[in-house]
Structures are given as C-alpha cells and as structure tokens.
Amino acid sequence: MSLGEKKMGLGEKKMGLGEKKMSLGEKKMSLGKKKLVSGGGIIPDPKPPRGTQDILPPESYKFRKMMDIAVNVFQSFGYKEVFTPAFENLGLLSTKSGEDVKNEIYHFKDKSGRELGLRFDMTIPVARVVAGNPNMRLPIKFCYIAPQWRYERPQAGRFREHWQFGVELIGVNSAVADAEILSVVNALLRGFGIKKAKILVNSRELIEKVLEKMEISGDKNGVFRAIDKIDKIDVEGVREELKKQKLSEKQSTDLLKFIEKKGDPLKKATALLGTDSQELKNIVQIIDNAKKLGVDAKLDLSKIRGLDYYTGFVFETVVEGFENFGSVCSGGRYDELMGIVGKRDLPATGMGFGPSRLMEVMKEMNLPFGENTATQIFVASAGSDVTEKVSEIAFELRKFGLNVESELIGRKLSKQFEYCDSEGIPWVLIVGSRDFAEGKVTLREMGSGKEELLNLTNLKAVVEKINGGESNA
C-alpha cells in the first residue's frame, strides 16, 4: 500500500459528491503537468509491454480451467505444488551458463545492490528449493504452474512472458519413475479431452552408444542439437548441421538413416547395438512399464530434445493430425542438474508444457472446453424499481451453489439479452415490476427463447431446471 499512500497525485482535488459531475474538466487541468492525451487518459498506448500479452475473458476462463485440470492430475499422482518468487539471485540463474545469461533474461538490482533476474524456467528454482531443504524426504515430487520470462526479440508465438506447467520427480532413477511421468502426460491429455496423441520416446544414452558405434566423436551435444532440428528444418538442413559438427559424409548418412522414421526403430537399434545393449533394454523397459499404465509410448530415434541437461530418457508429444504444431508436452531424465545447481547429487525426471501452444491446438481441434463463462444464470431487471430485487434474488440463487450474475446498471432488457448471448450465459431470470408485485418471475432459456412464469417462492424449481441441464434442449 505504501506506493499509493505516499505518492498518489489526486490529493489536491476536490472530491465532494456534488462536484463529481464536473470532475473530468478539473482532472484535465490538474494533470496538465503530466503528458496528457486528448480524451482524458494519460496512457499513451494501453497495450501490454511489447512481447507480452494479457489473458482476458473468455480465454482466461479456459486458462483457469486448464490450470484446475492440471492441478487435479498432478495431485492425483501426489505431486505437490511449489510457488517460488518471480526473481532469483542472478548468481543462481547464472549457474548453468555464467554471466552470459544476462543477455537472455530480465535483470535488475535491489536496494542493497544485489543482482536479481526474472526466472526463465522452474527447474533452477526447484533445484534451489531442494538444495535449501536438505531434510526433505526423497523422492521429492514437485509440480508447478508458473509464468516465466525471457528477454528475446518477440517472434510469432514466442512471448517474453509465458506460462509453464510441469512436474519434477527427484531422487529416483528407475524405469518405473520415468513411466510415471508418461502416465502423468497421458492423464493430462485425457483431462484436456485430447484422445489421439502420440507420445514419442527416445534415450540419449542409446543415441550416445549409436554415435560411439559410428565412431562419431566431438561435441555430442552439438550433434544432439542438430538431430533435434529434424522436425523444424529438412533432412538436408540437418546434414549441413552435422557437417558443421565434423561428421563425415558417411557418418551423416548412417546417422540420418538410423534416426529417420522409415523402418522399425526397435529392429534398427537392435541390429546396430545388439540384443544385449543395456541402453536399449532401459528404454524398452520404460515403454513396457508405461504400457501397463495405459500409455501407448512409441520409440522414435529422432527425438532427442534441445536442452543439454537431459541425460537419458526423453520424450515429446504430438497431437494426431496436428503434428505441425510441434510437441505439446515434453520432458525427460536429467540426472546431473540437481547435483550441479544444488548440493545434493540427485537423479531427476520430469515433464512440462506451455499452455498457450496446447490451447492453440485445442482451438484448432474445436476442443475449447465448451463454454466461455462460468455464469449459469443472469438475473435481469425489467423496470428501474427492481434493481435491488435482482441483486437479492441473485443472492438467493447463489445459496444453491449456482454461478449468478445480476443486472447492475439498469440496461434495457434487450441489451441484457444481448449481453447474455454474447457471453454464452444459458439462462435468464427476468424480474419485471408488475410480475414481481404478484410474486412471479420469468425463466428464459436463451438457446430456444422459451419462457416460463414461475413463483418467486419456488426458486428451487429454477435451480432444478438449470442443474437438469435442460439448457441445450
């Protein structure tokens, strides 16, 4: 509050009720010293900062629904939420990449000159929490729903503020743990109503063995990053990238042939690495365990993920028919990061997704969660003498657990209907002066326009109609 208290510039103006009518004119005068644009306001451009976006109704309603579903799924597996501050000490954010991180994040100083930066992921804050709580029992099962920030040039679909939902399972290195992560992904997709998705898994250990077999040495992560581009650029582009990584023509051809979608990946891997390959056994075990949890995960040798911290199992998820949107949910095992960032050397696995891409796909799929509003009924006023009454009837209806809006500004009834139509509010209870005097109100079903006169003493009938789901009749 101190901000407002100390500096608010309105203090000098007269604010008596009688004077309110002329306040606009006064305001213009008293704000003359500030940059004042015609129209009264002093916002030159009322948009969110470049590269960011507001989430407004009705999208915000769907976004909240998405959060609720995710929290429920996370909780159904025993993942527990963590909320960490938007900013962290810059030293922490630099642990992985050094001072250069400053070029890619928002950073600033606090009053004591401490350098701070807005977080760019949740894995580092989670690692800090784990390091700072050495007595936490293992395994640690954390989940989060959080905005994060990056300081890059705005691009289509890439925002400087973006939300991320995810889970981290820390302290276990096993196929059962990795399979649980895939089970979480499956449950999320089902929760969102996405029935046809492909979960594509791979193993970095396995691909490392492949590189060894092919006598590809050098910067392994450089090769991984080249492979990771296979869905974004064409095969020739990847070949170019591999050349930069000093692979011979033959090595590139062999590797590209190995990872391409043609042929049975399991057979290809077995042929190259032999049936005794532990790396192959590991990933097959994860797929098998996942299958017992109802997850149909497929081996895809081209999936490698771009992040260098993955150490073993990795996966991506594409929605069938909407593959061009890319992965909507991904993750993998990162057994070394916790030890590097924190003080405990702990294996870890996890998954995450950005809700905005998923919402785009769902919109494209016509899966926008059905409705646009939580409001189930609008109590309309027909007559200026019933304004208080509509608010009281709304209050009574809320007691039955309904979500209720009521008319507050006394618009014409047609305007109120227009509002309900545009919002998708299915029911309207019309309170007219004359009917009300006789203890009656009219229930209108917006879809059909059907109206029914009801007794005010029997609001329960209204509730039953609404809960009966007759709104689509």
Next chain:
Amino acid sequence: MSLGEKKMGLGEKKMGLGEKKMSLGEKKMSLGKKKLVSGGGIIPDPKPPRGTQDILPPESYKFRKMMDIAVNVFQSFGYKEVFTPAFENLGLLSTKSGEDVKNEIYHFKDKSGRELGLRFDMTIPVARVVAGNPNMRLPIKFCYIAPQWRYERPQAGRFREHWQFGVELIGVNSAVADAEILSVVNALLRGFGIKKAKILVNSRELIEKVLEKMEISGDKNGVFRAIDKIDKIDVEGVREELKKQKLSEKQSTDLLKFIEKKGDPLKKATALLGTDSQELKNIVQIIDNAKKLGVDAKLDLSKIRGLDYYTGFVFETVVEGFENFGSVCSGGRYDELMGIVGKRDLPATGMGFGPSRLMEVMKEMNLPFGENTATQIFVASAGSDVTEKVSEIAFELRKFGLNVESELIGRKLSKQFEYCDSEGIPWVLIVGSRDFAEGKVTLREMGSGKEELLNLTNLKAVVEKINGGESNA
C-alpha cells in the same frame, strides 16, 4: 528453451551410463572454473532472494485451496479473471505518482531500451486493460489472483513479492454495486470457514462533509492518512499527526471524538450533519442493501483507508478475536482512477486481500483447511519385486478418481508408514510379495493402525472404504 540450449555448460562432460557412478568427481573438476563450494553445488546460499519467500508443501496445498475457493466465489458473482504480465511499461506505472515510483518498484529496460517495471498493484494493469478495450461492455467485472512486487526494505510480515486476490466492478456507481462487493467479501469469508468477522464500512464523502462542518481545510488526504493510523498508533499519535496537518487543538479533539468508537456512529453523524445529509443517506443505503444480501456491515467512522484514490464508500474487515492482525480484506469506491489512468471516465468499486495475512489468522484460529495433502491413499511396497506392481495398482485406483501416491524407491515399509504419517495420508494399501502372489493386498488405516486383507480383484472395495470417510473412525 533457447536459454538452456545455447549455454548449458554440461556439454563437454561424458555422460554414458557406465560413467554415471563417478560423475560427481568429474563434475567438481569440470566446474572448477566457477565458484564451487564444498559439497558439489554452486549455490552459495540456497534461499529465495531477500524479502521474498517460497510457498512449499504443505502450505502450497492450502494456498491452492484458497485460490480455488476465491475463484469459485468470484465466479459465483460473474467476475471474470484477468492475467496481465508481471511487468508494465514504466510510463504506465508512473501515471499516479510520476518518476518517483522508481524508488519503490523493481524496474529495468528491455532490449529496445524501453523502461519496464514490475507491477505493484492490479488496479493499474486493470485500468490499462479497460483503456485498451474501449468496446468492452459495461459493467466490467474483473477479478484477479496475482503476485505483485514492491521494492522496499524487508519488514516483518511485509514481503517484496506478495499475492493479492481481488475484484473490480467498473462502470457502476450505486449502492447496489457497493453492496455486491460486500457480499463477495462475505462469501469469501464463509468459503474460508471464517464465521465471525466484522465488516466495518465508512464513507469518505461523509468524512469530507464532517471536515467541512468542523471548518478543517487544507490537505484533506493528509487528514485522512492521519485518521487511518488510529488502529496502528495511539490517539495521541494521531493528534500529533493532525497537528502537522494544521488542525487546531479544538478541531483535533472534535474530530477524534467524532471518529472514536464510543457512542452510536449513526447518531453522532446525524447529530453533526443532519438527517438530510446525502452522504449519510448513501452509506446507510449501502449498509441496508448489504443486509438484504446477508451481510452484517457496521458503520465505523474511523475507517478511511490509506489510499488516496478512494472517493466514497470504504471498508475493512477484521476477524473477531483476531483484531490485532488488522484488516484481512478491504476496499472501496474509486470513481476517478479509471478516468485518470485510462481514457474512459468510469466509476469503480472493488475489494482485495492478501492471502498471507489471512492464512496467518486462519492458522491462529486453527482453521488451516483440515488436511496437509491431497493424497488419499499411498500404495506401499513390501518387497523389491513388487515395485512395478504398486505403480500399476496406483494407476488402477486413480481410475476411480482417487489421489494416489505409490512407493517409487523401495524404502522399508516402516519408512513408508513414517512418510504417510508425516504427510497426513489417511490410507495405505500394502502390496507384499507373498500376498500379491495370492491376489491379496492389505488396506491399512493410518489413524487406527487397523488392517484388512482384501482381494486385488476388488479394488472397488478399497475405493468405497476411502470415499466412505472411515478414515477418522
């Protein structure tokens, strides 16, 4: 992802499975260039930045519950959520207080040199959204659940990052609208299980008239801020403050006598302003309308709120028996702010609260929402050969809608029980090697220690027991 992709420092290390066992030693070497503390990690101090806090389990579970309740209440009145970016253009944040705002907020530049700042309230971002969407229908009913930031010296109970929950009702100036705000407050308190709270209302218009009557001129907001301190400092302190505002001894005495809790406030106000006072009628009307919505609001002439932008009705809420915690929920009418910040001159009213103070009070009241965890049952393993099985049984139980954790690291059974006890998980399903071979599992009620052997084919019996609420037997 670009951050991780480009700079991750792990790239050079060997990560083959076989080498993983010795990776800690290697890590120490390869990280030698960075500040490395003994123990392996490179976080010098794994605490959140000074003045901020993490919300970790089990508090995070209660925090999420609080959010859910608030969202449900807000939706039950038709308020719609807005999510705005954490930062805004500095020009916007300075509209109320000018460049000085920089001393009290976190600010920084983007790549194009634009000055940005972390938001310190949600009222200004909401005003920006309203200004930027001139076609939005009135009234606008927004709600938010959002962190905000202020750049001040840390104090007990005052954090540099703090969450705020609230609603804004924009475009209506009426007693019905203000009463709806009080109805929201009431519904929230009930939702949180707080039965005995006092909602104390007042009117700035009314107090302005009082100042006029007492011939107190000068900086009205200075006098308001002095009055606002009455619950924080003693009466003599306020008298000192009023002296600074150039009130005479008599004026101070009269004003203090007027606002003090002794005597019936309505009678005192009527005596001073007369029965015809419009200001008095207005606030009485709000109290009356609120009463019809089940809200027991009381006039308290000392409540004035510290923020200069309030123009009329203001209120605070204290929990009975916990008055010393101060107001847990407050707000009021601010009919001029929208016009000043945005381009539309719109009346507005609203409420807000910080969840952390409310949670403190609720803890003190022993109202911590009951449980510590969402998990209803833990599937325990007794025997290393059943690790996969417990995960599969957990999967089956989740199909019935239960929240289920399962043992992932093969601890001793006693350790698993210890974990469930510490978390407050009420039920455990024990999967032992021998029993499992016979198709049996044991359901244990943690509270009583009572155990029962059940058929695996009849998991529904487990679900019924749990949903039957026998856990407290």
